[in-house]
Amino acid sequence: MPPVSTLLTTVTLDPAALALALIAAVLYGVGLRSASRRGERWPLWRTLSFYVFGIAAYLVLTCGFTGAYGRELRWAFTLKLALVFFVIPPLAGLGRPLSLARAALADRGRERLDRIMGSRPMRILGNAFIAPILGLAFFGTFLTPLLYTYRADAVVSGILSVAVPLLGLLLALPITEAEGFQRTSSFIMLEFVYVFIELLADAVPGIALRLNDNVLDRVTQWSAGAPSWFPSPIRDQQLAGDLLWFIAEIVDLPLIILMFVRFSRSDRREARSFDELTDEEMDALSEAHLRRRGE
Numbered sequence: 001m002p003p004v005s006t007l008l009t010t011v012t013l014d015p016a017a018l019a020l021a022l023i024a025a026v027l028y029g030v031g032l033r034s035a036s037r038r039g040e041r042w043p044l045w046r047t048l049s050f051y052v053f054g055i056a057a058y059l060v061l062t063c064g065f066t067g068a069y070g071r072e073l074r075w076a077f078t079l080k081l082a083l084v085f086f087v088i089p090p091l092a093g094l095g096r097p098l099s100l101a102r103a104a105l106a107d108r109g110r111e112r113l114d115r116i117m118g119s120r121p122m123r124i125l126g127n128a129f130i131a132p133i134l135g136l137a138f139f140g141t142f143l144t145p146l147l148y149t150y151r152a153d154a155v156v157s158g159i160l161s162v163a164v165p166l167l168g169l170l171l172a173l174p175i176t177e178a179e180g181f182q183r184t185s186s187f188i189m190l191e192f193v194y195v196f197i198e199l200l201a202d203a204v205p206g207i208a209l210r211l212n213d214n215v216l217d218r219v220t221q222w223s224a225g226a227p228s229w230f231p232s233p234i235r236d237q238q239l240a241g242d243l244l245w246f247i248a249e250i251v252d253l254p255l256i257i258l259m260f261v262r263f264s265r266s267d268r269r270e271a272r273s274f275d276e277l278t279d280e281e282m283d284a285l286s287e288a289h290l291r292r293r294g295e
Helices: 004-009 015-037 044-063 065-069 074-086 088-093 097-104 107-117 120-125 131-143 146-152 154-176 185-201 203-211 233-250 252-275 279-294
Strands: none
Touching (some): 015 097, 044 074, 065 074, 074 088, 074 131, 074 154, 131 146, 131 185, 131 203, 146 154, 203 233
């Protein structure tokens, strides 16, 4: 393992990550200011969640040790991308950027935002069936020589620094901002069951990296001048598998809890809506349901 001083003091420049962090910080700040002008008081802990656990943590990963050594070390690169895909988006999502945008925008802007979030692509991304498929598809490419391309090509690495956290945020928003993605309790229950499949699917790439006896990206030697603490290439790959496996599994536990909370709220909301119906409206609803079943 690297010396502690190397872990704490190594800094690199990731222009793409810096640009994304700056844009996100400015947009969130503008949203806070606009919401304040409209009389909306935004909780301080949500602001801190977005800036500290979202943006600051993202910059530490992309511009700190994992960003600097990600080009050479598979485990550093895997740790960076796994965290910015699985962990950073839910933490940033606790800042409720979507709800803040709704609070800050005028009626026309809010309607436009709602149309975007209600579009077919967003509805597809906004359920628990897509996340494990995308995660498995992306991290499955770590089992191919593409892993070296991801690490060694500066352009590709910069694209991933932006695309991976944005995709992770899109997948996390339906959990952290459930009211913006209305679902019936039965649909949420189906998602809740399906997320247990995700526990297995997310682990597949990490397990494959850990158990494979061959260096899958075909780079079997370090470049000249590599530090003495570098592991062997096969051990580097195994460490990458261990980290990906652990992160993919452990992050699902809080998501399951959040989905359970989401299900409880949806169930209470539906129960209140039924309680507000008159006897005539309930009879009409029952007749319509029976008529659909008979067709």
